[in-house]
Amino acid sequence: MSGRPPVALVTGGGSGIGAACCRRLSRAGYRVTVADIDEAAAKTVAADVGGVAAVVDCADADAVDDLVGTVVRTEGRLAAAVNSAGVAGPPQPVAEYSTQDWRRVLSVNLDGVFHCVRAEVRAMRESGGNIVNIASVFAAVGAPLAPAYTAAKHGVVGLTRSAALAHAEDGIRVNAVGPGFVRTPLLEDRNDDEGLARLAGLHPVGRLGKPDDIAALAVWLCGPEAGFVTGAFFPIDGGYLSR
Amino acid sequence: MGEAVTGRIEGKVAIVTGGASGIGAGTARRFVAEGARVVVADLQEDAGKALVDELGEAARFVRTDVADEDDVAALVDYAAEEFGRLDVMFNNAGIIGAIGSIAKCRMSDVDRTFSVILRGTFLGTKHAARVMIPRRSGVILSTASPGGMHGGLGPHAYSAAKAGVIGLTRSVAAELRHHGIRVNAIAPGAVVSAMTADLVLNDPTDLARVTEALSAGGERPGMPEDIAAAALYLASDEAAFVTGSVHLIDGGITYASGPSAFARGDHEEPAGILEAGRRS
Numbered sequence: 431m432s433g434r435p436p437v438a439l440v441t442g443g444g445s446g447i448g449a450a451c452c453r454r455l456s457r458a459g460y461r462v463t464v465a466d467i468d469e470a471a472a473k474t475v476a477a478d479v480g481g482v483a484a485v486v487d488c489a490d491a492d493a494v495d496d497l498v499g500t501v502v503r504t505e506g507r508l509a510a511a512v513n514s515a516g517v518a519g520p521p522q523p524v525a526e527y528s529t530q531d532w533r534r535v536l537s538v539n540l541d542g543v544f545h546c547v548r549a550e551v552r553a554m555r556e557s558g559g560n561i562v563n564i565a566s567v568f569a570a571v572g573a574p575l576a577p578a579y580t581a582a583k584h585g586v587v588g589l590t591r592s593a594a595l596a597h598a599e600d601g602i603r604v605n606a607v608g609p610g611f612v613r614t615p616l617l618e619d620r621n622d623d624e625g626l627a628r629l630a631g632l633h634p635v636g637r638l639g640k641p642d643d644i645a646a647l648a649v650w651l652c653g654p655e656a657g658f659v660t661g662a663f664f665p666i667d668g669g670y671l672s673r
Numbered sequence: 674m675g676e677a678v679t680g681r682i683e684g685k686v687a688i689v690t691g692g693a694s695g696i697g698a699g700t701a702r703r704f705v706a707e708g709a710r711v712v713v714a715d716l717q718e719d720a721g722k723a724l725v726d727e728l729g730e731a732a733r734f735v736r737t738d739v740a741d742e743d744d745v746a747a748l749v750d751y752a753a754e755e756f757g758r759l760d761v762m763f764n765n766a767g768i769i770g771a772i773g774s775i776a777k778c779r780m781s782d783v784d785r786t787f788s789v790i791l792r793g794t795f796l797g798t799k800h801a802a803r804v805m806i807p808r809r810s811g812v813i814l815s816t817a818s819p820g821g822m823h824g825g826l827g828p829h830a831y832s833a834a835k836a837g838v839i840g841l842t843r844s845v846a847a848e849l850r851h852h853g854i855r856v857n858a859i860a861p862g863a864v865v866s867a868m869t870a871d872l873v874l875n876d877p878t879d880l881a882r883v884t885e886a887l888s889a890g891g892e893r894p895g896m897p898e899d900i901a902a903a904a905l906y907l908a909s910d911e912a913a914f915v916t917g918s919v920h921l922i923d924g925g926i927t928y929a930s931g932p933s934a935f936a937r938g939d940h941e942e943p944a945g946i947l948e949a950g951r952r953s
Contacts, residue, residue: 469947484950
């Protein structure tokens, strides 16, 4: 344990899975930059984990570039990044889906991950690093009322594989995880207790995921034990996809 | 976060008591990685044998009750015979022992606590000195505790015994510095180990959960590797001018755990990160 702690960046770090990743990364010894579109949420989590808060909309490529560049300049070499920022979009089938909603979901959930991965890979190219993209079970199967979300998450896995292949020799590992329904603000805002119970019932283990379930896997993927893992997609779904 | 191998104790021979788990095992691993040969002494036979199997040719296991003089004498003689000499004695074996109010401590538990921690350290120090004095060389390390320095950081018997370890360290250092032997103590904060898991959770096997429990407040807990790094330094020639001293390796819990009231409201974000990605 010598010198400065390794540096990690978590987008969407202000709540839910991203916040849980910040906590676990901090416990694992990382100094974490908590990036979120919600400044207050980023500051709360950053204070909690002894990290640094940042405001960013991942849909804005220049903003992401500026953030990652500043993190590297002021915090040091980027060792790990978890790209967790995401939005849900309205619950409508493709026939009813507006172009505007489609663009908004894709701009954060797919363009945003692209912006982040691109900037992170550039920052890691010299001395390696680990990137984890938070996808979804809907990167493997479809959700009838979430066409944009499903498309974006499928895209995230494709991007993950491509980036992993392109940068394996640079010592950069890029992986994706596929959570089932996780009890996060994103989910709680859209479902009453009855709805949450119904969603829990979709998982053979009989409960919703916890943010920390996902964070444990994400942080493991950032660590040395996962040194042979890249370009992989890990469902973490209480059995959801095994039905 | 792998440790650098520096060869700082290349070729030296060390005994680590309580070496089968926790701080002892972490130190045994580090010492072997740095080129030392290590005798792991412990009451825990299965864990001790598994560890020396992992460490290979440079490690041996000797079942040892540190409170038993015959055991400790035999341990030291074994190291000297098997590896040719003894350079480093790490008196690390310990137990949490008697807990609870002073008005209710069971004296059999208190006696056992003193036996393992204080008598065990005394015996390890005595017999290490026996073989080190003729060679005019050696390092004796003992595991103390912040509880031996401040009230409220450990159970009563444990704290009293650890204070005793500190007293013994200083007293023996004063004698042995005239013989070329350095004597120091390390005072670890709460470290993730079977002992702390047993104390916090009543389950010595659940290291994952004790890691969580010791991580309250978002700070990472102490790990055996943190203590091993200090032991490595003290065992090496880099610490040639260090004796009779107690080294706190505690993440600040003893002297820096206050609320830092005077610095509040003064928290500086590293320049620019908060604003770097802001666009509106």
